[in-house]
Amino acid sequence: MAQDIIHLNVGGCIYMTTKLTLTRYPDSMIGAMFSGAFPTSKDSNGNYFIDRDGSIFRYVLNFLRSSRLSLPADFKDLDLLLTEADFYQIQPLLREVKRLKSEQDRKYLRCGHFIEVIEVRVGSMATIPTKNARVKTVVSGQARVLLSLPTLIIGEEGKEKLLKKSGTEFMELELNGCNTRLQLGEYLHATGWSLDNSKMSSSSGCDTKSLMSNLMIEQSHRDRWFLAVHSATTVTMEAQHGAEPYALSQQNGLHCDIE
Structure with missing residues (x-):
């Protein structure tokens, strides 16, 4: 089981998760990266390196773990999260962020x-x-x-x-x-x-x-x-x-x- 643990360096932020979590959506970009379909790179410490926003990735990773998007009440980075969800091509996450963005837009009508x-x-x-x-x-x-x-x-x-x-x-x-x-x-x-x-x-x-x-x-x-x-x-x-x-x-x- 230990060999399934993966250490990630996302934009300078270190995360620890499993291969099973990262490949939950095999048709996504991140799923393809860790199923062997796409090449990956590592930093000097042996962590898999992804050159994306590190702080926003926590919400992406939590979605991969539970298939639910959990955001704090005062979250103000929906546009950035939408960009990251689009990059990783996690379609259920992308749909959920777009739905929240639409609600936010109506709120500020x-x-x-x-x-x-x-x-x-x-x-x-x-x-x-x-x-x-x-x-x-x-x-x-x-x-x-x-x-x-x-x-x-x-x-x-x-x-x-x-x-x-x-x-x-x-x-x-x-x-x-x-x-x-x-x-x-x-x-x-x-x-x-x-x-x-x-x-x-x-x-x-x-x-x-x-x-x-x-x-x-x-x-x-x-x-x-x-x-x-x-x-x-x-x-x-x-x-x-x-x-x-x-x-x-x-x-x-x-x-x-x-x-």
Whole structure:
């Protein structure tokens, strides 16, 4: 029986187990390694050496011993365990880790409201950073969410358009002003929104309509803002003509993303 005992060096961590345990799943990578199908290497002390994460291997080995995955309540390395299970190709372990990962993802499902702001600024190399550039700013989102923005930003005409729509209907509004994107960003940040994503792109070309054939630059900014809603959350809209502020709560059509 002593000859069945195997000493392992996994990433610097030493383990002692049996050949029977390691070959419990013969179709797995680790099963093939210790059944003679794949070559193995040893360290200077005669331990079988596997160049993988040593601390995570304890959970792999325990699964091989009992065919059950036992993790501490505060375990936070499911992604790493999934990577190791995939390497060793222990299919029952791989399925179980994927199931736990799916449950974890659902646990961290975040719900709330989204607003996207796109600004396109076009001008010559001399004017692109200034107010002389042509600017188009568009904000999009649910009508009810856009109505929570100040009238100073969306304008009276924009507000009238939104009031005619269903609260959960997706809308796009073109905003006036050359620095509206920055002003809207400051307002959203001050009222609890977080910048979920921001991208900038640029392109250039010649203005064929100009006698000077000026080089024109187009810069595009795309900002995606998110307001988390874990309980009833109110974003105050300018109350005019006796209107009540719009409450952006769970009853008002949430979008949900995985963090």
